[in-house]
Amino acid sequence: MRPPLPTLGPPPKKSPLGPVLVISLFLGLVAGGVWWWKNRSVSEQPEVTAAAQAPEAPGATDAVAAAPPSTGTPAPASPSPTPGSAAPTVVATPEPSGVSHVTVRIEGPLETALVAAAGASVGPALAQVVTRTLVWWVDVPGDLRRGDTLDVLYETRPNEEPLVHAVRFASGKTGQTHRAYRFQASGEKSPRYYQPGGEELELRLEHSPLDDYEQVTSLLRDGRKHKGVDFKTAVGTPVKAPFTGIVKRKNWGFRFNGNCIELEEVGGKHRRALFLHMDELPRSLKVGDRIAAGALVGRSGNSGRSFAPHLHYQLEAQNDRVLDPYESHRTYRRSLPSAQRATFEAEVRRQDALFGTTVVAGAGN
Incomplete structure (x- = not known):
């Protein structure tokens, strides 16, 4: 006969915590489902624009901004004026x-x-x-x-x-x-x-290095701290000597200046003229050559650090002071013929x- 199993005490009582957790979980799932359904319905409604929510007040015309033809980038809002200043129109x-x-x-x-x-x-x-x-x-x-x-x-x-x-x-x-x-x-x-x-x-320059060009795109007084005048002109436009001079340098600093010439004036004010970003210079042109006023120096180009065809024309005094060509040359304006x-x-x-x-x-x- 087997001995009886040892008694470990009365059977434990069942805790009510398990059913409570199951019921709470069920109710939570139901509530989550309801919340999801309501938000899904709201998200499918058409969006209301800011203009519809807040119509412009009558007479509010201090600052109006309308974009030009679409470029794919929205225009930024106008900056707020500083206190005490009028809003920019x-x-x-x-x-x-x-x-x-x-x-x-x-x-x-x-x-x-x-x-x-x-x-x-x-x-x-x-x-x-x-x-x-x-x-x-x-x-x-x-x-x-x-x-x-x-x-x-x-x-x-x-x-x-x-x-x-x-x-x-x-x-x-x-x-x-x-x-x-x-x-x-x-x-x-x-x-x-x-x-x-x-x-x-x-204004046009008398004894200009160019007889023909499209536009002056940079001046000494335009705030860019540029040292010369940039003439927008096609590659191959003839470039002339503004005075009689001797070629002092040729094609220095090619990375920035491209094909270039420095011409030192003979007599007169002893100025130096620099022509940068030119087309390829003739091999026959050498340092020490004398070039008469108005004679061909070379042709304009787009060499060196240049982003569009143009001629950079720079004047300097003997002490390296940069001169404004529009103050060193005589200037004039042309007018349209009466027939036009x-x-x-x-x-x-x-x-x-x-x-x-x-x-x-x-x-x-």
Whole structure:
């Protein structure tokens, strides 16, 4: 006979905790399912735009920004004005022809105003192109005043800088409203900018190294701290000696200067002329050669650190002081022939119509 098993005490009582946990888990799953269903229903409803939630108050027109033709990058919001200063007026509207019209009231840096109006993808380049116009009226940025107003007609182009068709600028410095219009005169290779009376906007240099070029793209007084004048011109344009001189250097610092020549003046003011980014120079040209005023030095190019075909023309005194060619040379402006005035005036009226009814007020108004 087997001995009885040892007794370990009475059987334990069943705890009610297990059923409670099961019931709580079940209720939690049910509640989660209900929450998920409700949020799914809400997410499928159409989104309500900010404009529908908060309509614009009547008369709120201090700062208006409309983007130019879509470039794929949204324009940033206009910066808030500093306390005590007026909000910058910013208007940009695309025209049916593909030309956009931007209006800004300058309250700080020119680029900031144009970025706010035209967008971050266009504004910086547009500021550079517009500056090439403004520098013939005022120094940039030194002569820009708070409250100056600027109208620009421009066109965006893939992989190129904006093309400016017309500029209207009310300057507090000069007290005038200046205007310039892009127009291609009959017989000219390239369009140029003209003032309303038919005079070219840009000054020309007597005894210039170039007889023909499209535009001056950089000056000593344009705020870029550039040491020379850049002439936008096609590769192969003849470059002439501005004075009789001796070739002192040839093709130095090629990485930056490209094909280049330094010409030292014989007699006179003993100036030095530097021509950079030229096309390949003839092998027959040697250091020590004498070149007469007006004789061919070489041809313009796009060599060295150059991002587009142009000629860099730089003048220096014997003590290495950089000279402004527009102060060292005599200057003049050409005017349109009378036979082309009617065509030009029609173009002025057409571009003025694209400006619309925007009133360009003087500074402080």
